[in-house]
Amino acid sequence: MIRIGQGFDVHEFAEGRPLIIGGVTIPHTKGLIGHSDADVLLHTITDAALGAIGKGDIGHHFPDTDAAFKDADSAVLLQEVWKLVEEEGYTLGNVDCTIMAQQPKLAPHIETIKNRVASLLHADPSQVNIKATTTEKLGFVGREEGIASLAAILLVKA
Numbered sequence: 001m002i003r004i005g006q007g008f009d010v011h012e013f014a015e016g017r018p019l020i021i022g023g024v025t026i027p028h029t030k031g032l033i034g035h036s037d038a039d040v041l042l043h044t045i046t047d048a049a050l051g052a053i054g055k056g057d058i059g060h061h062f063p064d065t066d067a068a069f070k071d072a073d074s075a076v077l078l079q080e081v082w083k084l085v086e087e088e089g090y091t092l093g094n095v096d097c098t099i100m101a102q103q104p105k106l107a108p109h110i111e112t113i114k115n116r117v118a119s120l121l122h123a124d125p126s127q128v129n130i131k132a133t134t135t136e137k138l139g140f141v142g143r144e145e146g147i148a149s150l151a152a153i154l155l156v157k158a
């Protein structure tokens with residue numbers, strides 16, 4: 001049995017915030033804001049996993065009106081969702097992600113992010129692919145107002 005899911009998320013930049021992507025703190029002049037730690041990549045993967053098992057979205061499971069999730073570590077939220085995935089009998093086939101960021105340059109951090117995501121999904125790094133792209137200075141990403149992210153995930157059950 002296989003199940004496919006996709007995810008998309010956007011977070012806005014603000015001064016004085018750490019930039020956390022894929023559970024990794026990336027040195028930059030500003031970070032992303034949200035109710036949680038605003039880890040745009042982990043939110044995208046969380047939504048893709050929930051989509052694959054037909055269980056709604058991140059805001060349904062962790063409402064941004066609930067103080068319990070204020071400044072939440074998005075790695076913990078993903079781990080909770082991954083428990084649901086495993087309870088359904090699925091493991092990761094592969095996940096492919098695209099991060100849209102004009103700045104900072106993410107290439108030096110991709111390997112670290114990939115290893116961290118693989119560990120959160122109880123998978124081998126070869127099952128995780130992380131890509132980065134600018135939007136050629138166009139739109140909100142191009143104006144460095146925020147970062148967007150996309151993911152496609154395949155779950156497999158023996």
Ligand SMILES: Nc1ccn([C@@H]2O[C@H](COP(=O)(O)O)[C@@H](O)[C@H]2O)c(=O)n1
Nearest residue numbers: 101102103104105106107132133134135
């Ligand atoms: N934030 C980013 C964006 C892109 N990269 C790397 O640069 C390559 C070229 O980007 P284009 O937007 O011009 O296609 C891209 O393939 C990534 O390898 C990056 O490291 N960080």
Ligand SMILES: C[C@@]1(CO)OP(=O)(O)OP(=O)(O)OC[C@H]1O
Nearest residue numbers: 034035036043059062063064069
């Ligand atoms: C993660 C949650 C919960 O803290 O808050 P945000 O950091 O605002 O992120 P978003 O991508 O809007 O997803 C759902 C939320 O309920």
